Amino acid sequence: MNHTIQYLQSDAAERGIEIGVLVNSLILDAITAKASDIHIEPWESTLAVRVRLSGVLTELVHLPLDLMEKISGRFKVMANLVTYQTDLPQEGHASAGPELGGVELRISIFPTTRGEKIVVRLFDPSNRxxxxxxxxxxxxxxxxxxxxxxxxxxxxxxxxxxxxxxxxxxxxxxxxxxxxxxxxxxxxxxxxxxxxxxxxxxxxxxxxxxxxxxxxxxxxxxxxxxxxxxxxxxxxxxxxxxxxxxxxxxxxxxxxxxxxxxxxxxxxxxxxxxxxxxxxxxxxxxxxxxxxxxxxxxxxxxxxxxxxxxxxxxxxxxxxxxxxxxxxxxxxxxxxxxxxxxxxxxxxxxxxxxxxxxxxxxxxxxxxxxxxxxxxxxxxxxxxxxxxxxxxxxxxxxxxxxxxx
Ligand SMILES: [Zn+2]
The missing domain is CATH 3.40.50.300 (P-loop containing nucleotide triphosphate hydrolases)
Structure with a gap:
């Protein structure tokens, strides 16, 4: 079920993580679990990824902190936000594409003292x-x-x-x-x-x-x-x-x-x-x-x-x-x-x-x-x-x- 962990343990990821594939895996995991939101948040030593299931936050995976900027950069590109802007909140919309069932994403990026916190709300038309x-x-x-x-x-x-x-x-x-x-x-x-x-x-x-x-x-x-x-x-x-x-x-x-x-x-x-x-x-x-x-x-x-x-x-x-x-x-x-x-x-x-x-x-x-x-x-x-x-x-x-x- 956990596409993100499968990807991180794959040979392809071993040769170098592709941010696009990683972000898609996170979204796919959230959709599969019928989550309403994804929270990607820099903690002290990891980048914590949690999903909200039936209203309650649940840990999905922890990623290395050094992926933080690349992941927020990827979401900013998806939602047409300013990629070099990291010290102000930004919000936008994106479509996850047909391979992810056309799920709509509302992306919110917020600067915290440890880096940017990303919250993605999912709107799955097939699930509504x-x-x-x-x-x-x-x-x-x-x-x-x-x-x-x-x-x-x-x-x-x-x-x-x-x-x-x-x-x-x-x-x-x-x-x-x-x-x-x-x-x-x-x-x-x-x-x-x-x-x-x-x-x-x-x-x-x-x-x-x-x-x-x-x-x-x-x-x-x-x-x-x-x-x-x-x-x-x-x-x-x-x-x-x-x-x-x-x-x-x-x-x-x-x-x-x-x-x-x-x-x-x-x-x-x-x-x-x-x-x-x-x-x-x-x-x-x-x-x-x-x-x-x-x-x-x-x-x-x-x-x-x-x-x-x-x-x-x-x-x-x-x-x-x-x-x-x-x-x-x-x-x-x-x-x-x-x-x-x-x-x-x-x-x-x-x-x-x-x-x-x-x-x-x-x-x-x-x-x-x-x-x-x-x-x-x-x-x-x-x-x-x-x-x-x-x-x-x-x-x-x-x-x-x-x-x-
Ligand atoms: Zn049960």
């Missing part, structure tokens, strides 16, 4: 599915989301930290609309950056250096007669204001916003000077999302979690649940986990909830009202995964904090 059913959402959430995507106007906001699966979920939602409506719908996106090119969708990438910002792009887009607009992220008052106006004037807006829990989005937008009555009438739903690791099916076995943890679950559920966890095997590289899935909380704004937003109630109360109106919290959704034996209680608590219960 934009099927909504493949997101791992439970049936209720999937069904509600499908209904929400059929509405002609209003906002659907996704919230979750970096790497929580928001981008995949948004792309899947757009892809769903394309499949449902075909050429009858006009869809535009403004993103930072565009991670994938989707069929039948006009995608644009903002470029703040050229003053092509979210607000500027959105204002211009409104004259492009779109029906569905995806905004990469709402992070300033101006973008928020245009997005809300667009949602009120006959457009379906899908975007992301930073917030701990789904109900927290409203306070966040009020802090961006959006009037509560505008939020109450424009926001259709907020989807909170996190990724959890799934138990490896080859080595998962019953176990007993700490009482301090099971105490967080309803007693009757604890009594009837067979808790399972992976014990580690060759299939899962001894991690006990294999693959990831999403846990979610979908807050659908109904009349009662919209009323509560109008009254400018604090986040905690909005959360409680959403629960009363039928929202399953992220914690409850996670516990369902534990009960089904899909993951451990510890894993849910890694991504869901106590205030989300």
């Amino acid at each position: 599915s934009f099927d909504m059913a493949a997101l791992g959402f439970d049936d209720d959430t999937h069904k509600s989301l499908t209904e929400l995507l059929a509405r002609p106007n209003g906002l659907i906001l996704l919230t979750g930290p970096t790497g929580s699966g928001k981008t995949t979920a948004i792309y899947s939602a757009l892809y769903h609309i394309v499949q449902r409506s075909g050429p009858a719908v006009s869809i535009s996106t403004v993103e930072d950056p565009v991670e994938f090119n989707l069929p039948m969708i006009s995608q644009a990438q903002i470029n703040p250096l050229q003053e092509f910002t979210y607000p500027k792009a959105l204002r211009s887009l409104m004259r492009q007669d779109p029906q569905v607009i995806m905004v990469g992220e709402i992070r300033d008052a101006e973008t928020a204001s245009i997005a809300v106006q667009a949602g009120l004037t006959g457009h379906l807006i899908i975007s992301t916003i930073h917030s701990g829990i789904a109900a927290g989005v409203f306070a966040r937008l009020i802090n961006m000077d959006i009037e509560p009555f505008l939020l109450a009438s424009s926001i259709n739903a907020v989807l909170g999302i996190r990724l959890i690791r799934k138990n490896c099916t080859y080595c998962s076995q019953p176990y007993k979690p700490e009482p301090a943890l099971t105490r967080l679950m309803p007693d009757e559920l604890v009594a009837t649940t067979e808790f399972r966890r992976g014990t580690g095997c060759a299939e899962c590289l001894q991690t006990g986990f294999a693959g990831r899935t999403a846990v979610t909380e979908l807050l659908v704004a109904d009349e009662v909830f919209r009323d509560a937003v109008l009254q400018k109630l604090p986040t905690r109360q909005l959360h409680q009202i959403a629960v009363q109106q039928g929202m399953q919290t992220m914690w409850q959704n996670g516990v369902r995964r534990v009960v089904a034996g899909q993951t451990t209680l510890e894993e849910i608590l890694r991504v869901v904090s106590a205030d989300q219960m």
